[in-house]
Amino acid sequence: MKELVEIRDLWFRYGKESAWVLQGINLAIEEGELVSIIGQNGCGKTTLVKHVNGLLKPTKGDVLVKGFNTKNMETHELAKFVGHVFQYPDSQIFADTIFNEVSFGPRNLGFAPNEIEEAVSSSLRKVELQKDLDVRPDSLSIGEKERLAIADILAMKPDILILDEPTTGQDYFTCEAIMKICRELVDSGKTVMMISHDMDLVARWSDRVVVMSDGKIVADRTPAGVFTDFDLLESVEINPLQVSLLARMLGMENTPVSTDAMIESLMDWLPR
Amino acid sequence: MGKETWRSRIENSSDATLGLRGTLLEIIKAENLSVEYYRSQFSLSNVEVSVDQGEIVLLTGPSASGKSTLLYCLSGIIPHCINVSRYAGEVYICGENARKTPFVSIMKNCGVVLQNPTSQIFGMTVEEDMVFGLENLCLKRDEIKNRLDETLEFVNLEKYREADPLTLSGGEKQRVAIASMLVMRPKILFLDEPTSNLDPRGTREILLMLRKLREAGKTVVLVERKIEHILPFVDRIIALDRGEITLDAEPRRFFADEELVKRLGVNVPQVVRVAYGLRERIGLAEIPTSIDELRDVLAKMRSDSV
Numbered sequence: 001m002k003e004l005v006e007i008r009d010l011w012f013r014y015g016k017e018s019a020w021v022l023q024g025i026n027l028a029i030e031e032g033e034l035v036s037i038i039g040q041n042g043c044g045k046t047t048l049v050k051h052v053n054g055l056l057k058p059t060k061g062d063v064l065v066k067g068f069n070t071k072n073m074e075t076h077e078l079a080k081f082v083g084h085v086f087q088y089p090d091s092q093i094f095a096d097t098i099f100n101e102v103s104f105g106p107r108n109l110g111f112a113p114n115e116i117e118e119a120v121s122s123s124l125r126k127v128e129l130q131k132d133l134d135v136r137p138d139s140l141s142i143g144e145k146e147r148l149a150i151a152d153i154l155a156m157k158p159d160i161l162i163l164d165e166p167t168t169g170q171d172y173f174t175c176e177a178i179m180k181i182c183r184e185l186v187d188s189g190k191t192v193m194m195i196s197h198d199m200d201l202v203a204r205w206s207d208r209v210v211v212m213s214d215g216k217i218v219a220d221r222t223p224a225g226v227f228t229d230f231d232l233l234e235s236v237e238i239n240p241l242q243v244s245l246l247a248r249m250l251g252m253e254n255t256p257v258s259t260d261a262m263i264e265s266l267m268d269w270l271p272r
Numbered sequence: 273m274g275k276e277t278w279r280s281r282i283e284n285s286s287d288a289t290l291g292l293r294g295t296l297l298e299i300i301k302a303e304n305l306s307v308e309y310y311r312s313q314f315s316l317s318n319v320e321v322s323v324d325q326g327e328i329v330l331l332t333g334p335s336a337s338g339k340s341t342l343l344y345c346l347s348g349i350i351p352h353c354i355n356v357s358r359y360a361g362e363v364y365i366c367g368e369n370a371r372k373t374p375f376v377s378i379m380k381n382c383g384v385v386l387q388n389p390t391s392q393i394f395g396m397t398v399e400e401d402m403v404f405g406l407e408n409l410c411l412k413r414d415e416i417k418n419r420l421d422e423t424l425e426f427v428n429l430e431k432y433r434e435a436d437p438l439t440l441s442g443g444e445k446q447r448v449a450i451a452s453m454l455v456m457r458p459k460i461l462f463l464d465e466p467t468s469n470l471d472p473r474g475t476r477e478i479l480l481m482l483r484k485l486r487e488a489g490k491t492v493v494l495v496e497r498k499i500e501h502i503l504p505f506v507d508r509i510i511a512l513d514r515g516e517i518t519l520d521a522e523p524r525r526f527f528a529d530e531e532l533v534k535r536l537g538v539n540v541p542q543v544v545r546v547a548y549g550l551r552e553r554i555g556l557a558e559i560p561t562s563i564d565e566l567r568d569v570l571a572k573m574r575s576d577s578v
Contacts, residue, residue, distance in 0.1 A: 041442055041471040139311070143335035169387075169468050171334035171497055172537040197471050198498065200542055238472045242500065242542035242563055249567050259542050263549035266570065270554070271577045 004066060004160060004191050005029040005052055011060035012047060021047045023215040025061070029193065031159075034186045036202040037195045038226075039212035039236060045195045046087070048212070049162045052193065053082035066159070080109060083153035087164040087195075089145040092152065098124070099133035101148060105156040123154035126181055143174040150181065161185060163194045167201060179205045203227050203241055203257045211236060228255040297367075299325045299460060299491050300346050305361035307341060307350060314341055315515045319361075321346065325459070328482075328492045328505055333512035334537035339495045340387075340464055342512060345370070346493055347462045348378035366459055383453025384462045388469065389445045393437045398429060398448050401437055405456045423455040427481060443474025447481060461485065463494040467502070475501060500541035504562045511536045523561040 005028070012022040022044050029035055037045045050056040051063045054075040063070045066081055083105075086092045095101035099120060106119045120133070127147040131140070137148055146166060153161060161182070167175040175198075182192045183205065196202050202209060202223065209226040211219040213236045219226055226232065227241050230248070240248075243262040244255045252269055256262040300323040307316040316338045323329050323346070331339045344350040351359050352375040363370040366381045386392055395401025399420065406416045424430045427447045432440060437448045446466055453461060466482075467475045482505045485492055496502050499509075509526040511519040513536055519526060527533055530548050533540060540548075543566050547559045560566040 040473050141314075141336040169465065169497065171337075172539045173334055175539070197475075199472075200500070237476070239476070239501075243546060246543065246546070246563050246567060246570075249563065250570060259545040259549065262542075262546050263553070266546070266550060267553065270570070270573055 003028050004031050006064040007048075007051070007061070008064070009061040010048075010051065010058050010063060012044075012051070012056060013059050021215055022051075025215075025217055027210065027217065027220070029160075029191060031191055032186055032189050033207050034182055034192045034194070034205060035208045035210060036206040036223075037193065037210045037212060038197070038199070038202060038238065040238075043212045044215040045212055046164055049084070049164065049193055049195065052160065052162060053084045054078040055084070076108075079105075079156065079158075081158055082160045082162065083156055083158035084162040085149050085153050085164065085166060087168070089142070089149035092149045093137045093145060096136060097134045098129075098131055098137060098148065101137055102151050102155050105152055109156055119155040119157065120151075123151040126154055126184075127151045128177055143170050146170060146174065147177070150178065154181075158190070160191045160193065163192065165195055165197065167196060167198055175201060199227070199238065199241055211238075224257050227257040297325050298322050299366055300493070301364045302342075302346060303362045303364075305345060305363060306358060307345060307356050307360075308358040309341075310355070310357045314338060316341055316345065317515045319345075319515075319517055321510065321517070321520075323460075323491065323493060325491050326489045327507045328486055328490075329494070330499060330502065330506045330509045331493065331495045331512065332497060332499055332509060332538060333518075336514075337512040338515040339512050341515075342510075343384075343462055343464055343493060343495050347382045347384045347460070348373075348375060349384060352378070379458075380456075381459045382462060383450075383456060383458035383460070385446070385449045385453055385464065385466065387464045389442075389449035390438065392449055393445060393452070396436060397434050398424075398432050398437050398440075398451075399434065401448060402452045402455050405452065409456075419455050419457070423451050426454065426484065427451040428477075441474060442470045443477040446470065446474065446478055450481065460491045460493065463492065465495055465497065467496065468498060479505070498539055500539065500543075503541060504564075511538060513537075524558050527559040527561060 007025050007027040010022055010025040011020060013020045025048060039045055047056065051058060052065060054070045054073055057071055065078060070078065093101060095104060102120045102123060103116050106116045111119060127150050129144060129147050129151060137145065140148060166178050179201065186192055206223050209221060209223050210217055211226055218236065219232055227244055230240055233240050241257055243259055244257055247255050247262065252265055254265060256265050302319055302321040305316055305319040314336055319342060331342055333339050344354060345363055348365055348370045350356055351371060365378055368377065370378060393401055395404060402420055402423065403416055406419060424433060427450060429447055429451060432444065437445060467478050470478065479501055486505050503523055506523060508522050510517055518536055519532065527544050543563055544559060544561055547556055547566060550556050560569050
């Protein structure tokens with residue numbers, strides 16, 4: 001395993017007089033990981049991920065992406081490695097047609113014309129957006145816009161994909177489609193960093209869960225490690241998963257975090 | 273143990289705080305409603321809905337299914353504030369025909385909170401935002417003050433009375449927007465995805481408020497996609513798909529047909545997924561929709577066989 005992102009004692013504040021938003025973050029992320037970041041609004045999740053694509057530079061400490069210190073890199077150089085899908089697709093989508101929208105990134109990275117066409121069609125296929133290429137993005141539904149925003153980024157073929165609350169306001173089908181895209185990317189050796197408030201989704205799809213509170217990382221474990229630790233969850237005001245809570249209520253010995261594991265445990269718990 | 277129904281809640285409620293103590297009635301009715309927009313894929317076709325006073329009704333469904341459009345129709349925003357290319361059928365709100373009644377009259381009965389609360393908050397302080405409607409109704413100073421105090425307490429925002437609403441957290445802003453509606457004492461409250469943009473803390477705050485609204489016997493129609501947390505407070509779920517109502521039932525009956533629920537793209541809560549698994553293996557008469565319900569069912573199964 002190779003370290004793709006290394007964050008060393010990162011401190012950040014937006015102005016000299018303002019409070020520290022990030023306070024001594026240490027985090028290493030490897031190739032082929034799906035890492036979720038959870039925590040209340042205002043705890044620094046978005047500020048942290050903006051350091052990975054160089055939109056923000058550390059006030060103190062270092063952020064290394066593929067071994068390069070982001071302090072010495074321009075954001076457009078980092079864009080070759082790191083793709084960032086913003087929280088609200090409307091803040092990212094700007095072009096007059098789907099083709100112009102998705103081809104913008106690869107064109108600016110200097111892809112050849114045939115490569116651009118290939119990148120556009122393959123990324124739209126991945127997000128299952130079957131629309132004519134001359135359709136206006138503003139005529140799309142919110143779910144379609146979210147997938148278009150992801151296609152924009154996939155077209156640049158980044159090594160690291162950052163998704164800031166990608167499933168907010170999405171229906172079940174879109175959520176599942178987005179997470180499947182993420183899983184496929186991870187299985188093909190790419191890395192996904194995702195911010196989400198949907199704990200069921202986080203527990204089901206992540207390899208690793210980073211819990212943040214007040215600008216610090218308070219836990220960095222497997223989903224089971226995080227979601228079975230009720231004291232930790234209470235300290236950051238996150239509700240336990242329904243299945244874990246039910247297991248505790250029933251006085252079961254183990255604390256499952258998935259519905260399948262819960263059903264298995266219940267089959268033992270219930271008398272035959 | 274009989275399940276508490278909205279009817280018993282209404283009969284037992286003395287919701288003087290919100291000034292709604294009325295007879296049981298069909299408070300909203302949509303008859304054969306069809307709506308189309310100009311140049312847009314969203315639409316409704318032949319929708320029949322009836323909401324009784326005191327009910328909490330959840331509208332859900334995949335993207336572009338017409339949930340928000342239906343919410344706008346049931347609250348009179350369509351056709352009064354949003355232009356549509358086609359509007360057929362009728363909607364009655366508190367007995368009045370929504371199409372023929374002036375919007376001002378409709379708004380006396382309906383409080384609508386949009387998905388993004390900042391789009392409707394404009395006061396420099398929480399208090400200013402909340403009294404705007406009351407001042408426009410030319411209410412007396414004392415009456416305004418009473419209602420303000422009462423509502424601030426209800427939504428638990430007393431300490432933010434003088435605060436700039438835009439400096440508050442997401443959950444607090446959402447509560448300010450709801451408070452600005454409640455203070456007008458609407459008969460029906462409409463909420464468009466009240467928790468979808470909130471963090472876990474904000475979601476908890478809104479759920480607490482929903483519980484209080486329920487206890488007060490308020491009629492609430494809300495749209496939400498992530499329904500796990502909201503389910504315990506809901507009397508009925510209406511699922512839409514491509515502009516048509518595909519399922520309209522109280523929660524347990526709503527989730528009875530697993531295949532249909534999945535096809536509708538409903539975010540199925542963990543508890544219900546566990547119940548489906550158990551039903552397949554050992555059989556369950558009903559599908560519990562909350563942790564407490566499932567715990568009771570399981571505890572009973574275990575004690576029965578001992």
